[in-house]
Amino acid sequence: MSDLKSATKRQLGSSDLKCAPIGLGCMSFSGVYGAADDDETVDFVRYAIDKGIDFLDSSDMYGWGHNEDVLARALKDGYRDKVVLATKFGQTQLEGGGMGVDGRPEYVIEACEKSLQRLGTDVIDLYYQHRVDQDVPIEDTVGAMAKLVEQGKVKAIGICEAKPETIRRAHATHPLAAVQSEFSLMYRVEAEQIYETTSELGITFVAYSPLGRGILTDQYINAETVDENDPHYRHPRFNKDNFQANRELILRVAAYADKKGCTPAQLVLAWLIGRGDGIVAIPGTKRAERLDENAAALGVDLSAAEVEEISAMVPVGAAAGERYPEAQMKKVFV
Secondary structure, eight states, rough: OTEEEETTEEEEETTSEEOBOOEEEEGGGGTTTTTOOHHHHHHHHHHHHHOOOOEOOOOTTTTTTTHHHHHHHHTTTTTTGGSSEEEEEEEOOOOTTTTTEEEOOHHHHHHHHHHHHHHHSSSSEEEESSSTTTOOOOOHHHHHHHHOOOHHHHEEEEEEEHHHHHHHHHHHSSSSSEEEEEOBBTBBBBHHHHHHHHHTTEEEEEETTTTGGTTTHHHTTTSSSTTSSSSSGGGGGSSSHHHHHHHHHHHHHHHHHHHHOOOOOHHHHHHHHHTTTTTEOOBOOOHHHHHHHHGGGGGGGOOOOHHHHHHHHSSSOOOOOSSSOOOOOOOOSO
């Protein structure tokens, strides 16, 4: 497979949904990593779809509804039917500016109705719980999501940032099409445990931040330090000593990519989707040149031996620093 349009589609779990191995994470459209222009976003999303992107991953907390609003604009004029449209619920705004988690059944229904309205669609293809609510049994939350499937408002469901035990309990309540979590060559400690579970259960692993939040791209490979004003700096792996240690790892990746005649980003994407058909990667970008670079990873052929070599080059647990600040780490892998 050499491009998105000719790529063999991957089935999402046991659902009827299928998509290319590389999709598009949409969080950056809502100002998370610098300002975004809505008109430019609409043009970019349509450019991506015309290039063969057929999986768009959003959330009601990206810009607190803004992301879904702008996607609704982009998906008019016949574009909606060309994509698997995924969005999420479960993260909430608290008074004072903090974030909460809500997995109550009544909230599931309420959040879905609002997302449907913002997205301007009658059905959400893949609906995720964005963070597991540790105060609500996962069976109750997934039970409400199952009702949405029965009502035809959602085609398939998934959960995010869940540990194997939680995934098993959720899947036993209603089949999960996908589990989404961070997964890249630089982040594998929990991801490998999740992937083992999803592979066993026939669930697709949707991998966000497959480029390590950009640390596996030339932008950071070529940087000696990360400026404290850089939005990435809030993530511990980009801080001072951690970044220096991690840069030593990614320089290995860059050297290997050079031998393969591809960019480091293309190499690590090829490595990830080369792990098996049960993975879909959703790198996020709002730039056409990055999208083209990422899509070209489909043309990087890696043998099973090369996949193993790359895995060994950055071993599980080798990265320095947690992937989120301490407070956010308490809400993942639960």
